[in-house]
Amino acid sequence: xxxxxSLAMTEERMTANxxxxxxxxxxxxxxxxxxxxxxxxDTKMHILCLDQGGWMKPSEYPSTGRDWEAxxxxxxxxSPNIRGRPEDYPINDDHSPIKVVNFNAVGGSTIMYxxxxxxxxxxxxxxxxxxxxxxxxxxxxxxxxxxxxxxxxMMGVSGLSGDPQSPLTHPPMPPQPLGLSGPLIxxxxxxxxxxxxxxxxxxxxxxxxxxxxxxxLGHCTPACAQGAKASTDIxxxxxxxxxxxELKTHCRVREITTNEHGMASGVVYYDQDGVEQFQPAEVVIxxxxxxxxxxxxxxxxxxxxxxxxxxxxxxxGKNLMFHPYAQIYGFVKEPTDSNRAPPTCLWxxxxxxxxxxxxxxxxxxxxxxxxxxxVFEAVASEQKGILPWGKDHHRVFRKLNxxxxxxxxxxxxxxxxxxxxxxxxxxxxxxxxxxxxxxxxISENSRKMMEHALAHGREFLETAGATDICTNSPIPWGGxxxxxxxxxxxxxxxxxxxxxxxxxxxxxLFIVDGSIFxxxxxxxxxxxxxxxxxxxxxxxxxxxxxxxx
Amino acid sequence: MIVEKSLTSAQRxxxxxxxxxxxxxxxxxxxxxxxxxxxxxxxxxxxxxxTRMVSTAxxxxxxxxxxxxxxxxxxxxxxxxxEFRVSGGLPAxxxxxxxxxxxxxxxxxLRSLGxxxxxxxxxxxxxxxxxxxxLDSVKARPTKLRGAKIGR
Numbered sequence: 015x016x017x018x019x020s021l022a023m024t025e026e027r028m029t030a031n032x033x034x035x036x037x038x039x040x041x042x043x044x045x046x047x048x049x050x051x052x053x054x055x056d057t058k059m060h061i062l063c064l065d066q067g068g069w070m071k072p073s074e075y076p077s078t079g080r081d082w083e084a085x086x087x088x089x090x091x092x093s094p095n096i097r098g099r100p101e102d103y104p105i106n107d108d109h110s111p112i113k114v115v116n117f118n119a120v121g122g123s124t125i126m127y128x129x130x131x132x133x134x135x136x137x138x139x140x141x142x143x144x145x146x147x148x149x150x151x152x153x154x155x156x157x158x159x160x161x162x163x164x165x166x167x168m169m170g171v172s173g174l175s176g177d178p179q180s181p182l183t184h185p186p187m188p189p190q191p192l193g194l195s196g197p198l199i200x201x202x203x204x205x206x207x208x209x210x211x212x213x214x215x216x217x218x219x220x221x222x223x224x225x226x227x228x229x230x231l232g233h234c235t236p237a238c239a240q241g242a243k244a245s246t247d248i249x250x251x252x253x254x255x256x257x258x259x260e261l262k263t264h265c266r267v268r269e270i271t272t273n274e275h276g277m278a279s280g281v282v283y284y285d286q287d288g289v290e291q292f293q294p295a296e297v298v299i300x301x302x303x304x305x306x307x308x309x310x311x312x313x314x315x316x317x318x319x320x321x322x323x324x325x326x327x328x329x330x331g332k333n334l335m336f337h338p339y340a341q342i343y344g345f346v347k348e349p350t351d352s353n354r355a356p357p358t359c360l361w362x363x364x365x366x367x368x369x370x371x372x373x374x375x376x377x378x379x380x381x382x383x384x385x386x387x388x389v390f391e392a393v394a395s396e397q398k399g400i401l402p403w404g405k406d407h408h409r410v411f412r413k414l415n416x417x418x419x420x421x422x423x424x425x426x427x428x429x430x431x432x433x434x435x436x437x438x439x440x441x442x443x444x445x446x447x448x449x450x451x452x453x454x455x456i457s458e459n460s461r462k463m464m465e466h467a468l469a470h471g472r473e474f475l476e477t478a479g480a481t482d483i484c485t486n487s488p489i490p491w492g493g494x495x496x497x498x499x500x501x502x503x504x505x506x507x508x509x510x511x512x513x514x515x516x517x518x519x520x521x522x523l524f525i526v527d528g529s530i531f532x533x534x535x536x537x538x539x540x541x542x543x544x545x546x547x548x549x550x551x552x553x554x555x556x557x558x559x560x561x562x563x
Numbered sequence: 564m565i566v567e568k569s570l571t572s573a574q575r576x577x578x579x580x581x582x583x584x585x586x587x588x589x590x591x592x593x594x595x596x597x598x599x600x601x602x603x604x605x606x607x608x609x610x611x612x613x614t615r616m617v618s619t620a621x622x623x624x625x626x627x628x629x630x631x632x633x634x635x636x637x638x639x640x641x642x643x644x645x646e647f648r649v650s651g652g653l654p655a656x657x658x659x660x661x662x663x664x665x666x667x668x669x670x671x672x673l674r675s676l677g678x679x680x681x682x683x684x685x686x687x688x689x690x691x692x693x694x695x696x697x698l699d700s701v702k703a704r705p706t707k708l709r710g711a712k713i714g715r
Binding site for chain 1: 585586587589591592594609611648656659660663664665666667673681682684686687688691692694695698701702704705706708710
């Protein structure tokens with residue numbers, strides 16, 4: 015069946031299950047979708063959000079059971095391909111050394127993340143000007159500052175203000191304790207004369223806005239049973255819903271439809287019973303992450319938009335950036351926090367800025383890890399060949415378990431058009447919608463950066479007295495940060511959306527997730543993604559009278 | 564929903580033998596081996612989505628051994644397992660992981676490691692505050708934020 019026949023059939027179906035139009039339709043209830051929904055709620059417009067996942071139940075989170083670690087290899091795996099929940103869609107990442115990881119539910123990947131909360135630096139918004147590579151962003155750090163602050167308050171951030179090498183933040187809660195691992199890391203970094211600082215995190219260290227304080231369950235990444243870790247299902251969404259936003263779960267959007275004027279007219283989606291529906295809307299906002307968003311745009315091809323919606327630049331899906339992680343770890347004689355604390359507590363910006371003497375441009379942030387639980391330690395060490403089989407197993411395991419320290423470099427990935435998301439010609443999700451396919455290679459610049467990180471991470475570990483040093487470079491299942499595939503810009507030929515998130519091609523279509531990043535910086539991006547979503551919502555509110563001009 | 568087939572009797576026998584080779588009983592640490600009845604029971608009861616991969620791994624062992632592992636002498640058995648670990652790929656890694664994840668949640672093993680026999684939630688853990696004076700030298704550094712318009 016060709017695409018025009020398919021489109022014609024869609025038009026017929028649209029009349030069969032057509033709903034009353036809404037003013038604003040948001041696709042995706044994760045980090046950015048929740049933020050934009052909450053911000054727009056004060057307009058009193060009729061706002062509807064559709065998410066392919068459902069509400070999570072903290073009482074079923076892994077840390078509530080004795081098998082908490084084993085779940086990370088199955089039902090709570092970071093990879094949707096391994097996890098395979100009905101809410102997940104498959105991703106063909108065979109042609110990428112870094113596999114995509116995400117979570118699909120109300121809250122999105124904020125359900126399953128480490129809660130590490132750095133921001134992009136001012137320099138990250140002007141890499142072309144400063145370093146002659148990639149492109150400058152069409153906005154700067156200062157434009158986002160009030161939205162960073164607002165977002166930190168909404169998500170509930172803990173940390174220590176005053177880091178001399180990071181943007182100034184004002185966390186409303188004190189930092190996590192240093193624990194056992196923090197001083198070991200700090201002493202080694204001080205010996206080397208390298209920068210380190212307590213991380214801003216979205217782990218509540220005091221009771222905060224209805225959230226209970228952290229009690230150190232340790233297993234933060236696959237969801238927090240205590241509710242101390244911020245995820246948008248417990249931060250933004252309760253506020254947005256109270257303010258009148260409607261959220262429909264288990265609704266998977268297949269395509270965005272357009273009318274004869276080339277404007278978005280609504281979406282076709284499958285409801286929780288698998289029945290096809292059409293939801294008309296005046297404005298459509300996409301918040302589906304750097305893989306889900308280009309997938310949806312490419313699946314929305316039509317006669318007027320044969321190469322995918324909002325794709326006159328040809329850049330939808332291109333310039334995918336992951337942040338290759340160069341991780342190195344070792345084992346010290348002293349006990350570390352192991353699984354008895356949030357996994358991340360400290361960062362370093364020592365190698366963040368460009369220093370051409372290192373042999374590469376741009377740089378990386380470092381996120382230190384406190385340790386691991388016994389099952390994770392046993393499995394990882396056996397795979398690395400440092401935990402033997404046989405009679406020596408017990409002695410060696412006792413040397414390793416509870417003694418691990420991590421040094422993980424988040425390497426800035428520069429945009430390259432050949433790194434891209436396309437539609438897989440064969441693979442489909444449970445509703446028959448074509449799945450995304452990833453083609454990605456690590457650039458020479460990134461490789462040099464990763465080698466530098468491993469060499470300096472080794473120096474750090476040896477200074478801390480660590481032995482049995484191992485590396486994961488890149489971390490294979492480390493594709494958390496999905497960026498760049500529908501970039502911001504003022505030039506319609508070089509970008510997908512304008513400087514305030516509106517599609518150049520479709521005047522009532524907005525994108526607010528990580529796909530609009532122009533460059534990636536060298537830090538976890540969620541804080542910046544949400545600040546951008548709030549910024550775009552604010553821009554929309556200021557322009558309501560002439561939003562489509 | 565895919566219903567996973569359970570392991571055959573021969574596969575279970577080989578699973579028990581290879582588990583014991585991986586983690587033998589230790590009187591020194593007062594822990595059972597991974598071939599312990601209760602641990603084997605836990606493995607079989609919770610194989611779930613790993614059943615197919617573990618079955619593939621055990622079939623690979625059976626091909627290498629050409630007879631039940633228990634029937635081989637020690638030298639031959641070690642040789643088979645060494646070859647299995649080299650050539651077994653993802654199924655071998657899955658088998659090892661399944662054994663380890665059940666072994667390291669057994670009460671006797673956790674007790675030997677000095678760990679509490681409970682889920683992390685709801686009790687959690689207490690984390691020492693640590694020595695914050697370590698940060699003094701970092702605080703004394705000059706502010707350095709490239710590209711900022713007005714310092715910060």
